[in-house]
Amino acid sequence: MAKASKKEERKRAIPSADPSEKRTFFDRFLPQFLIAPSTLTIFGVLLFPILFALWMSLNRITFQGADTIYNFIGLQNYTALFTSDPWFTQSILTTLLFVVLTVTAEIMIGVGVALVLNKQFIGRGFVRGLIILPWAMPTIVNAVMWKWIFNAQYGAANGLLMNLGLITENINWLATPRMAFISILIANIWKETPYVVLLTIAALSTIPDDIYEAASIDGAGGWKAFWSITLPMIRPVILILAITKTIWAFQTFDLVAIMTSGGPENATNLLSYYIHRVAFKMNRFGSAAAMSYSLSIVCFALTFLYIRIFMDDGEGESKKKRRFLNLKREQLMAGGELE
Amino acid sequence: MSIQTKRILGRIVLYLLVLVIIVVTVAPFLWLVISSVSTKIELLDRKIFLIPETFTLSNYEALISRDFIPAAVNSIVVTTSVVAISLVLGVLAAYAYSRFKFWGRGPLLNLSLFTQMIPPIALIIPMYIIFKRLDLINQRGTLIVIYLSLVLPYLIWIMKSYIDVTPKDLEEAAMIDGCSKLRSFYHVVLPVIKTGLAATVIFAFIITWNEFFYAFSLTKTLDAKTLPVLIYDFNSKFGANYVMSATAGVVASLPPVLVALFFQKYIISGLSAGAIKE
Numbered sequence: 001m002a003k004a005s006k007k008e009e010r011k012r013a014i015p016s017a018d019p020s021e022k023r024t025f026f027d028r029f030l031p032q033f034l035i036a037p038s039t040l041t042i043f044g045v046l047l048f049p050i051l052f053a054l055w056m057s058l059n060r061i062t063f064q065g066a067d068t069i070y071n072f073i074g075l076q077n078y079t080a081l082f083t084s085d086p087w088f089t090q091s092i093l094t095t096l097l098f099v100v101l102t103v104t105a106e107i108m109i110g111v112g113v114a115l116v117l118n119k120q121f122i123g124r125g126f127v128r129g130l131i132i133l134p135w136a137m138p139t140i141v142n143a144v145m146w147k148w149i150f151n152a153q154y155g156a157a158n159g160l161l162m163n164l165g166l167i168t169e170n171i172n173w174l175a176t177p178r179m180a181f182i183s184i185l186i187a188n189i190w191k192e193t194p195y196v197v198l199l200t201i202a203a204l205s206t207i208p209d210d211i212y213e214a215a216s217i218d219g220a221g222g223w224k225a226f227w228s229i230t231l232p233m234i235r236p237v238i239l240i241l242a243i244t245k246t247i248w249a250f251q252t253f254d255l256v257a258i259m260t261s262g263g264p265e266n267a268t269n270l271l272s273y274y275i276h277r278v279a280f281k282m283n284r285f286g287s288a289a290a291m292s293y294s295l296s297i298v299c300f301a302l303t304f305l306y307i308r309i310f311m312d313d314g315e316g317e318s319k320k321k322r323r324f325l326n327l328k329r330e331q332l333m334a335g336g337e338l339e
Numbered sequence: 340m341s342i343q344t345k346r347i348l349g350r351i352v353l354y355l356l357v358l359v360i361i362v363v364t365v366a367p368f369l370w371l372v373i374s375s376v377s378t379k380i381e382l383l384d385r386k387i388f389l390i391p392e393t394f395t396l397s398n399y400e401a402l403i404s405r406d407f408i409p410a411a412v413n414s415i416v417v418t419t420s421v422v423a424i425s426l427v428l429g430v431l432a433a434y435a436y437s438r439f440k441f442w443g444r445g446p447l448l449n450l451s452l453f454t455q456m457i458p459p460i461a462l463i464i465p466m467y468i469i470f471k472r473l474d475l476i477n478q479r480g481t482l483i484v485i486y487l488s489l490v491l492p493y494l495i496w497i498m499k500s501y502i503d504v505t506p507k508d509l510e511e512a513a514m515i516d517g518c519s520k521l522r523s524f525y526h527v528v529l530p531v532i533k534t535g536l537a538a539t540v541i542f543a544f545i546i547t548w549n550e551f552f553y554a555f556s557l558t559k560t561l562d563a564k565t566l567p568v569l570i571y572d573f574n575s576k577f578g579a580n581y582v583m584s585a586t587a588g589v590v591a592s593l594p595p596v597l598v599a600l601f602f603q604k605y606i607i608s609g610l611s612a613g614a615i616k617e
Contacts, residue, residue, distance in 0.1 A: 030520060031444075034435035038428040038491045039447060045488035046454040049465035056465060068468060116356045127357055129603050130364050136599035137368070138549035140567040141588035144574060145371045148581045154383050156370050190367065198610055251458050254551050258574055272460045279464050280556065292461035303456040 050296070057289035077290035087266060087274065088291060095271040098185065099249040105189050107241055110196025111234070115226075117197065118204045128201065135194040143258035146187035150174055150259070174260055177267030184255045184268050192248075196241055203237040204230070243306045247299050271295055368592070375399070375586040382582065398586040407587065409561040410569040414548060414591075417479055417565060421486045421547045422540055429491055429539060433498030434524055438507075448499075451492040463556045470557065477559045485557075486547045493546070494539045497609050501535030502528060538609025541602050545595045566591040 026033065057077055059070040081088050117128055134142070149156045150173035161167045173183045207230065215225050253272040256262055262269035262277070275295070279288035374382055375398055377391035435441075436448055466485070467476075475481045505528055513523035529536070551567040558564045564572075570591060573584040599606060 027520075031435035031439035031441045034431040035447070038432040038495065039451070041428070041484065042451050042454055042488045042491050045485055046457060046462060047450075049462050049469060050457055052465040052469065053461055056468070068472070113360055116353065116360065119353055121350075121353055121357060123357075127361060129600055130361060132599045132603055132606065133364060133368060133596055136545060136595045137592045138551065138567050138570075138588075138595065140549075140551045140570050141371075141592050144570055144584045144588050145367055147574070148374065148585060149367060149370065151581065154581075190363075194364075195610075198607055202607060202610065247456055247458075251460065253460070257555075258571065272458065275460050276463070276556070279467075285464060285468065289461075289464050292458065292464055295458050296461040299456050299458050300453075303453055 053289045053293060056286060057293045059286050061285040063283065073286075077286045078294070080287065081290055081294070085287070087269065090266055091269045091271050091274045094181075094267070094269055095250065098181070098188075098252070098270060099246055102185055102188050102192065102249050102252075103242060103245045105185070106193045106196050106245060107238060109189065110193045110241075111200050111238070113193070113197045114200035114204060115230070117201060131194045131197050133194070134191045135198070137191070139191065139254040140258065142187060142191045143255045146183065146190075146255075147174070147259045150183045175264055177265045180260050180264055181267050184252075184259055187255055187259065188249070188252060192245065196245070199237050199241060200234060203234040207233045239309065240306070243302055247302050250295065250299060368596075371585050371592075372589050374582060375589045377582075379582055398582055399590075402583065402586050402590065405573075405583065406561055406564075406569060407590075410564050410566050411590075413479060413561070413563055414565040414567075417482050417486065418544060418547045420483045421490060422543045424483075425487055425490045425494055425543050426536070426540060428487075429494035430498055430529075430536070432491075433495045433502055434528070436495065437499045437502035438510075438524075448495075451495065454488070455492050459552050463553065466553075467556060476557055477563045479563050481557060482554060482563065482565070485553050486550060489550075490543045490546055494543060497539050497542070498532070498535055501532040505531050534605060534608055537602065538605040541598055541605055542609055544598060548591075548595050 056070075058072060058074060060073050060077075062069045062071075113131070117124065117131070152158065152170050152172050152175065155173070157173060158167070158170045161171070171179060173179045211229055212225060215229055251272050252270050253276065256268050256270050256273040257276075260268040262273055271291070272295075275288050275291045278284050278291065373391060376394055376396065378393050378395055378397075381391055381393065436444060470476050470481055509527045509531070510520075510523045513527045514520065518526065549567065550565075551571070554563075554565045554568050555571060558568055566587070570584055570587045573580050573587055
């Protein structure tokens with residue numbers, strides 16, 4: 001019964017020119033042919049390694065010449081992480097602090113900037129364009145740039161503060177634990193906030209002006225309008241941003257690799273960087289795989305949450321989701337026509 | 340305070356905020372550009388300036404002699420290949436996902452999205468072992484295949500959401516006139532979703548051009564090293580050469596930054612299309 005209705009649906013989806021015409025093999029499996037190359041690439045390159053990593057994490061891995069030797073040790077790599085690797089636990093705490101601070105700051109600053117850029121002013125299009133600059137830059141250039149700015153002796157940060165008379169002595173930005181942590185935070189927030197701004201502006205533009213007009217007649221302006229109209233309307237976007245930004249923040253690598261190498265005193269030893277070192281510098285591939293798997297599970301949980309809230313399961317959509325998608329679709333169509 | 344003065348004050352605050360936003364956004368990058376056309380001596384003097392006293396392009400000349408050309412060639416080859424291949428494969432798949440119902444459609448779509456959420460650090464460890472075994476380390480082809488797998492799910496999602504909002508009537512009309520499915524897609528749907536195509540090309544370009552992590556872990560020599568890896572080397576191997584990395588940084592940033600500035604509207608359109616279900 002279910003199958004029959006699916007078949008009908010398939011027929012209805014794209015009616016062929018003549019229903020009685022015999023379909024060729026290629027025609028019958030057309031969608032499968034169309035998705036095959038990309039599906040094979042995606043899953044071949046990503047899914048196989050992630051399964052292989054699970055196997056690796058259950059082994060002690062040693063290298064002898066060109067050979068890799070696997071000794072199955074069960075969950076020992078995992079238990080060792082939490083019992084005999086103080087750097088790992090410290091790295092988790094550092095990473096959590098980094099993720100929470102950077103995501104909160106990005107979203108708060110991003111929404112604030114979007115609200116400003118949503119107002120009418122001369123040169124608005126131009127300023128909205130400039131915002132894209134940090135987003136488009138390679139992450140590695142961002143890291144190099146901030147390392148140069150935060151250079152203790154010749155950097156622009158100290159130069160500026162000195163010229164303004166705010167400091168009399170150079171700040172050792174990257175050489176003291178707390179300042180180094182703050183430095184990579186600033187560098188990351190600068191790079192990642194524009195994405196929030198762009199998406200929030202897009203969401204703001206879907207709120208019809210007459211809602212605000214109606215509200216201001218009712219005496220709700222400024223803050224009140226923000227809390228009762230703007231925020232509820234952009235809530236879905238903020239939720240999306242919060243989840244995706246969190247996943248990405250967990251993966252921060254380039255900044256640490258360039259700016260601090262995890263130091264000083266492990267103050268910036270973020271997980272992705274630490275795991276990379278355990279694998280490629282210390283050659284402990286089994287432990288590294290176990291660590292990366294633990295990290296993956298956190299990211300998968302977040303992804304699952306995301307899918308539950310927002311995803312089209314391919315067949316149906318929840319009410320809330322549909323409302324949001326329709327909003328987006330209208331906006332897309334409007335954008336498409338304007339061009 | 341009268342309404343009039345309140346209004347004027349509001350405008351002043353608004354423009355001040357806009358000014359702060361502009362300065363904070365542009366100043367760091369501007370400083371990078373200024374550093375790249377200044378002499379080392381002047382930079383070490385540590386005054387903040389907008390126009391260097393002695394404007395010089397010698398840093399850019401020095402760049403050319405320092406492995407820059409082969410790394411740039413690698414970046415260009417890898418990026419062009421990924422953009423071209425992913426566009427063709429991605430559009431075909433997006434069309435199938437948007438217009439056909441078939442077994443496994445929903446799960447496959449979700450799974451391909453899910454692969455995007457796997458932390459790269461969890462992938463690079465097994466990849467390194469596998470590619471080393473197959474003797475595929477330090478090859479442009481390896482990077483191209485990896486980047487394809489990173490870019491494709493994203494492109495499929497964006498393209499699909501563009502095709503989803505295209506009315507089916509057009510295609511159906513063409514098919515009644517005797518066009519095959521693929522032909523009617525090519526002649527009728529593709530022209531309508533030009534914005535989406537542009538957005539995906541731009542995304543694929545920026546993601547690939549900027550990628551550092553995999554390139555860093557899987558390339559060893561200039562046979563495959565891309566520009567981001569070269570910039571990393573400037574920072575570590577030659578004892579943190581700030582002027583060189585600033586110069587190389589400016590050059591490496593220009594393509595994606597210019598593309599983003601010129602084709603902004605596509606990016607914003609693509610971001611909002613992708614973000615719904617990215």
